[in-house]
Structures are given as C-alpha cells and as structure tokens.
Amino acid sequence: MTQKWIETIVGFFILLAILGLLMLAFQVSDLTTYQGNHSYAVTAQFDNIGDLKVRAPITVAGVKVGQVTGINLDPKTYRATVTLRFNETADYIPLDSAASIVTAGLLGSNYISLTPGFDEQFLKNGDKITETHSALMLEQMIGQLLFSVNKDKKEGSDDKTS
Amino acid sequence: MIGLTRQLGRMGIAVCTELGAAGFFLFQSVWRKPRPGKGLHLLAQTLFNSGVLSLPIIIVSGLFIGMVVGLQGFNILDKFSVTSELGQMVALSVVRELGPVVTALLFAGRAGSALTAEIGLMKATEQLSAMEMMGVDPLGRIMLPRLLGGFISMPLLTIIFCAVAIWGGDLIGVKWLGVDAGAFWSNMQASVNFHLDVVNGLLKSAVFGVVITWMAVYQGASCQPTAEGISHATTRTVVYSSLMVLGLDFVLTAMMMGGW
Numbered sequence: 001m002t003q004k005w006i007e008t009i010v011g012f013f014i015l016l017a018i019l020g021l022l023m024l025a026f027q028v029s030d031l032t033t034y035q036g037n038h039s040y041a042v043t044a045q046f047d048n049i050g051d052l053k054v055r056a057p058i059t060v061a062g063v064k065v066g067q068v069t070g071i072n073l074d075p076k077t078y079r080a081t082v083t084l085r086f087n088e089t090a091d092y093i094p095l096d097s098a099a100s101i102v103t104a105g106l107l108g109s110n111y112i113s114l115t116p117g118f119d120e121q122f123l124k125n126g127d128k129i130t131e132t133h134s135a136l137m138l139e140q141m142i143g144q145l146l147f148s149v150n151k152d153k154k155e156g157s158d159d160k161t162s
Numbered sequence: 163m164i165g166l167t168r169q170l171g172r173m174g175i176a177v178c179t180e181l182g183a184a185g186f187f188l189f190q191s192v193w194r195k196p197r198p199g200k201g202l203h204l205l206a207q208t209l210f211n212s213g214v215l216s217l218p219i220i221i222v223s224g225l226f227i228g229m230v231v232g233l234q235g236f237n238i239l240d241k242f243s244v245t246s247e248l249g250q251m252v253a254l255s256v257v258r259e260l261g262p263v264v265t266a267l268l269f270a271g272r273a274g275s276a277l278t279a280e281i282g283l284m285k286a287t288e289q290l291s292a293m294e295m296m297g298v299d300p301l302g303r304i305m306l307p308r309l310l311g312g313f314i315s316m317p318l319l320t321i322i323f324c325a326v327a328i329w330g331g332d333l334i335g336v337k338w339l340g341v342d343a344g345a346f347w348s349n350m351q352a353s354v355n356f357h358l359d360v361v362n363g364l365l366k367s368a369v370f371g372v373v374i375t376w377m378a379v380y381q382g383a384s385c386q387p388t389a390e391g392i393s394h395a396t397t398r399t400v401v402y403s404s405l406m407v408l409g410l411d412f413v414l415t416a417m418m419m420g421g422w
Contacts, residue, residue, distance in 0.1 A: 010209045017318035020325035024360050030351030
C-alpha cells in the first residue's frame, strides 16, 4: 500500500470523526439553542420551585423560547432565584410577563411557562420578572382537598344538627 | 514472618521500579524537540494501523450496543409508559459511559495487543538494536509515532462509536418500535449537555487512549525478547489496560460528577 493511499484513508477517518462530533454537538446535544452571543438572561424569584431543574425549558404558549440556566437560594429573602436564559430570537417578551412553574403531564418534569403581559417595553439582559407563581405541589393540593372535603362534611353535619 | 515481609517489600520495590521505568520511557519518547512537518508519514502509518483498521469493529459494536440499549430501554420505559424518553436514555448512557469504556476495551484488544506484539518482535529480532547501531533513535522513530497515533485515534474512534450507537438506538426505537421521532430527538437534545456530557466523555476517552497506548508500547519495549516473552507481554497489555480503563473510569466519573 503506498503512502499516498494511506494518507488519503487516514484523512477520511479524521473527516468521519469530525462529522461524528458535529452530529454529537448539533443533533444530540443541541448546542445551538442558547449559545448565541445575543441571547439574554433575566432572573425571577419564586417562593417554591418544586422539582424545577437547571436546563428545564421556558415556554410561551407551549413554544420553547429558552431554558433555565441557574437556580440559587437568596440568602436574605429565602426565596429561590431562577436564572432564565432566552434565545436570541425571542427578544419580544413584554416586561410585565408572569412566570409560573408548571408540570408537564401528571408525573412529568417541571418547566416554566410565561404568560405575556401588555407592557410596551421588552425584557432585556439583567431584568427581573416580578410576577411569579410557585410550583403546585401535588401533595399540598391533595392535603388541601382532603381538608376542604372534611370541612364541608363537618359544616354539612353542623347544618343538620342545628 | 520476616521472609514474608521481605517478599512484600521486594514486590513493592519492583512495582515502583516498573512504574518509574514506564514513566521515564514515556517522558523520553514524547518529550523531545518538536520538528514540524518531519515524520508525518510515520504518524500517518500508525494512525492507519491503530485508527482506521479498528474502524470496522468499532462501527459494528457501536451499532449493536446502540440497538441493544434501545431495545432494553424501550422494554423498561414501556412499563412506565414514558417511551418518549428513550432518546435521552440511549444518548446519555452511550455518550457518558458506554462509548468511552467499550471503545477503550476494544481498542486495547484490537490495537494495543498489535502494538505490543509488533514492538516485541522488533526487539526479539534485534531491529531496535540495529537501529541504534545505525544512529537512528528507536524512541523517536518507532515509539513516538505509535504513542501519538494511539493518543489521537482513541478519541476519534470514541466519537464515531457514539454517533453510530445513537443512530442504532434511533434505528431500533424510532424505525422499528415506533417511538415518535420528534420526541426521541427533542428529549435527547433537551437532556444532553455538550460540555457536561459529550466533552467529559471525550476527556475520558483521551485519558484511556494515553493509558492504553502507553501500556502497550512500554510492554512491547520491555518484554523478554523471546517468543514466550512476547506472548506474555501481549496478554499483560490487554489485561492490565482493561483493568486500568475500568478503574480509571470510576475515578474519572466520580471526579466529573463531584465537579472536581
């Protein structure tokens, strides 16, 4: 086998590996979504984030516009500070939008759903979303439901006796 | 009692001597003045031998491992009716763990043993001594290109393995078992992080490549120059480098998960 032939085949080998890396980068790990320089980050404080994880999607009307890049505890207010990073194409989110943590399906993972406000100004880097709704905890909801059912029953029986 | 202790001490000294000799060998082969453009044909030859010739086994086993993970994962996830997460499961297990480790084990068996046998035979037939007599440094002429070829081709092979394995998972999950293609790929993209998963996996494979090639070349260069010695050295290369890969994999994973 001549040297030229060997070098050509090695070149193809390296090319194949580069193609594989490109596939891993763009097709598998979706490197493009938030790497843009023009993407911007805002923060929002929640009372309780439930099961929210870093890299959870942010959606407006179900369409993904960004992802959560950081979750920290505020040492003063004891609330959770969540960093939201938006795609550079989604630069039209009104300033007074409301963020709420919702669950995908009954047992799915949590994500952030934004309800657009009516402000003329748009969110930009470093802004803060003030209106937030905490995660709904299934256990708490069941507890409240049982409590209110019991209360109804009691009131009902009270009505009968009186 | 004293005799036993002495035996232990002798063993310890032997291990340390061996490690030191191996380290010195690596240092002497790699740490030299770079001569840009020179010796590239030697590097191409070793890249061909340990990289390109390992491609068939890497591609075939990658495809089958991806398909098996897809099949097993589908059966488990189907119990919880979350088969849409199949892509995430295949991609994460392949990119983080199976890709680097299985490629390293195959590489040790396919390329490492060949390196040891080749260099061992060169030593047994006194080709290395002949080179020294002619004033050619065998470390630079024989060892360095083989070491570099192994260092380079191992991460490349891992990339190809991962890509093929994920394609195999897609083949089984989407094409055969009917998982929704959009859910398969978008769940995968949502959960695989390029830096945390892909780059860390490649970092692992680079470390494995260094360890395996170093082990193979050193065993070949230090073997007994007999037929039996070469066979022992080849066996040692495969056994030791497989054990090193599995042990190092645990250590590296623990470090990466713990955030150093």
